Every structure is written in structure tokens, then in C-alpha cells.
Amino acid sequence: MKRIRLTVQLLYTIITNGYAYGFLNGKIYQGNLKYVCVPGLNCYSCPGALASCPVGALQALLNRQGYEIPFAVLGFLFVFGSLMGRFVCGWLCPFGLLQDLLHKIPLFHKRKRLPFHYILKYGKYAVLLLLVCIGSWFLFGGSFAKIPAFCKYLCPSGTFFGALPLLAANEGLRSQIGPLFFWKLGILIGILCLSIKVYRPFCQYLCPLGAVYGWFNRFSLVQIRWEKEKCISCMACQRACPLDLKPEEISVSPECIRCGACREACPASCIHFGKHQ
Amino acid sequence: MLTLKNNAKTSGHIPGWAAGLLTGFLFLAAGALRGEYTVIFRKAVMICLECIGIG
Known part of the structure; x- marks a missing residue:
């Protein structure tokens, strides 16, 4: 079972991030597949990404003028959630795979949970509500444009799969790095280091997509x-x-x-x- | 009228996952009618500076 799951995770990650040209040239895929969302957290600014991230797309819709309901992304979430629930997290999420692999490193005494788990597990709901929904719907950036608060201030998947490969291959972007990048890099390094000791800390405590799919678990x-x-x-x-x-x-x-x-x-x-x- | 139940062994009831799936397809259609896929596409084909920690 472990091998099957690892194979599925690897294949899924390679297939949905299969735009090799992007990795080589520091560009992203711009084809029609980006009209649709993948089930897992997969930054659309990853050079290889062939489709859109549901959390990024949700924020893009919430960032529009006015306060409209983002039906398209809710549709994707209902379809994936009703069919699979958090099976998506266990079998299809690239950032989940990364944390799984790090947890296999034989360092530290392994823990399943963090202390205060019963409080901390609600963190992902707070992130969903405060950063993804309220942050994107009501908060405004400096130029009175709404901002994708989760992507901008927290998402470690975007930093790992999007920022690092893009910045490695694109000198123009590299010259624009500022404090925000180092803030996000710090979050990424913290989560990756914690993943070696604790099983999937981002999924357990911070992932807004896990919060959404968890709701579907009972009846998927x-x-x-x-x-x-x-x-x-x-x-x-x-x-x-x-x-x-x-x-x-x-x-x-x-x-x-x-x-x-x-x-x-x-x-x-x-x-x-x-x-x- | 259809009644939604989690454990739907009785005929006439649809299981929760099927109701969720149906709702999902309705939402997808509503999104298409409102042109939301274009918004997603436009965002997804540009490098998202916020996502990579620059913007």
C-alpha cells in the first residue's frame, strides 16, 4: 500500500507539473488547461504546473471588484470533495508528498502531532477564514487592490514549487527579491524542518484545502x-x-x-x- | 422531493456524495455562465508575484 501510494503521488505530481520547458527557461505554462483546477495545493506559478491551484483560483475570484460568490472554484471543490474527501491530501497533493518524504528522513524522534494538537488543529480553519476568505475578500493592498493574502503571506507550496524554480531560472525575477520573499522562505524552511519530526504539520495545522476537504470526509x-x-x-x-x-x-x-x-x-x-x- | 441523507439505502434518497457532486456541477455551470473561468485563466497564465514572494 505504501509503495502504491508513493507511486500515485509521484506520478500525479509529475503529470500535473509536466511542463519541463518552464523549469528550463523560468517561464510558466500558458495553455488552456489553466482554465481548470487540480484537486491538490499546486501553485499555478510553478513553472511545470499545467492547471490552476484551487486556493489561488478561489482568491483570484474573491479579489474581483464587489463581493460575488466564486461559483467556479466552489464547484471544483464540491466535485473533488464529494468524490474523494481528504483522499486528495493523502494521495494527490504535491506538498503532502514533499512532507511525506521529509518525514522518512531518519533524524529526530518522530512525533505524530504537535503539543496542543487539539487547539492547533483548528489553525487550518482560521487560515481558511482569515487569509483565504476574509483576507482576499475584504482586505485591501496599498493600491486599493484586493490581495491573495494566503498566497502572499503564507503558502509554502508556492514558495517551494513556484518561487524557487522560477527564481533559479529567471534572472529578471531574481533581481526583484525583497523582504516578503525572505518571510515566505522562512515559513517554508520552518515547515520543511518541522516535517522531518512531525507528520505533515502543514496539512494538519495550516492547509485551507485540507479544512475544506475535511468537511467532505464524512460523506465522500x-x-x-x-x-x-x-x-x-x-x-x-x-x-x-x-x-x-x-x-x-x-x-x-x-x-x-x-x-x-x-x-x-x-x-x-x-x-x-x-x-x- | 429528494431527501439528502448520508446513509442512503432507502430508495428515493440520494447519498451525500451524490448531492455534493450535483451541487458541484451546478456551481461549475454557474461559474461558466458568469465568466469566472476567464478570471482564473488570466490569473493562472501570468507569473503570480504574490505567490513567489515578490509582489
Whole structure:
């Protein structure tokens, strides 16, 4: 299961960021695929990105004049969320993959969660509300233009997949680096270092997309099903779960990313992937 | 009238994921009618200076 998931994550990341010309020349893809959003957090300023980031696109729509509802992006989120829930996070998100790989580095004593997890886990909802929604809808930049606050002040995915490769290949952009870049670089380095010790800290505590897809977990089509009557209560699933979820929380919890570690660990075979009934 | 339920084994009910999917497609169509894809496209084909920490 681990190998299958890693293969899917790698293939998905390579396919959705397959514009190799961009990496070589410090430019981005400008074709028609950018009319649509990918399911995961994938900066559209990544030189290889073939489609749009749903959080970036949501902010682009909220940044318009007036206070209109961003139907198109809500549509993408409802479609992806209803089908997969946070399966997207576990299997399709490039920044999730990066954190997974860093967590495999055999350094530090590994932790599943940060201290004060039960408070900190609400951070992603705060980011969604304050930076993505309110920040983009109501706050104004210096020239009275609305700003994509999440992308501008927080998004480490944009820094890693967008800024670093673009700045490496594009001298014109490199000459414009200022304090904001170093602020974002600091956030990126902090999250990447923390990922070595704690499992997916950005996904657990800060990702607005995880907050949205978590809401769909309870009723999405793809589910991990736990058969209570077969369960022998050995708790092997909870020990294997990188997010430390109890068997009754698997799949329905907004935190479950459907990685399948519980399924693999269960000696009674009472956990399996399935569709919602 | 359709009733939305999470566990829809009874005929006449549609499961939550199907209702969500239907809502999603309706929103996508509404977005198309309002020209929102053009806004997304215009933003996505320009280098986003905010995203890369310059703007």
C-alpha cells in the first residue's frame, strides 16, 4: 500500500507539473488547461504546473471588484470533495508528498502531532477564514487592490514549487527579491524542518484545502470502512495511523487523509477501502 | 422531493456524495455562465508575484 501510494503521488505530481520547458527557461505554462483546477495545493506559478491551484483560483475570484460568490472554484471543490474527501491530501497533493518524504528522513524522534494538537488543529480553519476568505475578500493592498493574502503571506507550496524554480531560472525575477520573499522562505524552511519530526504539520495545522476537504470526509464517495463487529480492538490501526486516529474516527474524521496505513496494519482485516453506501 | 441523507439505502434518497457532486456541477455551470473561468485563466497564465514572494 505504501509503495502504491508513493507511486500515485509521484506520478500525479509529475503529470500535473509536466511542463519541463518552464523549469528550463523560468517561464510558466500558458495553455488552456489553466482554465481548470487540480484537486491538490499546486501553485499555478510553478513553472511545470499545467492547471490552476484551487486556493489561488478561489482568491483570484474573491479579489474581483464587489463581493460575488466564486461559483467556479466552489464547484471544483464540491466535485473533488464529494468524490474523494481528504483522499486528495493523502494521495494527490504535491506538498503532502514533499512532507511525506521529509518525514522518512531518519533524524529526530518522530512525533505524530504537535503539543496542543487539539487547539492547533483548528489553525487550518482560521487560515481558511482569515487569509483565504476574509483576507482576499475584504482586505485591501496599498493600491486599493484586493490581495491573495494566503498566497502572499503564507503558502509554502508556492514558495517551494513556484518561487524557487522560477527564481533559479529567471534572472529578471531574481533581481526583484525583497523582504516578503525572505518571510515566505522562512515559513517554508520552518515547515520543511518541522516535517522531518512531525507528520505533515502543514496539512494538519495550516492547509485551507485540507479544512475544506475535511468537511467532505464524512460523506465522500471514497471511504475507508471499519467493520466494528469484526474488530478485535488491538488498536494496531491507531498505532499505524500517522495522525493517531482511533478506529471509529478513521475515514469520518476531518483529519483522516485516507493513506491506508490502518488497513495495512489491521490483523483482522476489518478495515478496507470502499465506497460510501 | 429528494431527501439528502448520508446513509442512503432507502430508495428515493440520494447519498451525500451524490448531492455534493450535483451541487458541484451546478456551481461549475454557474461559474461558466458568469465568466469566472476567464478570471482564473488570466490569473493562472501570468507569473503570480504574490505567490513567489515578490509582489
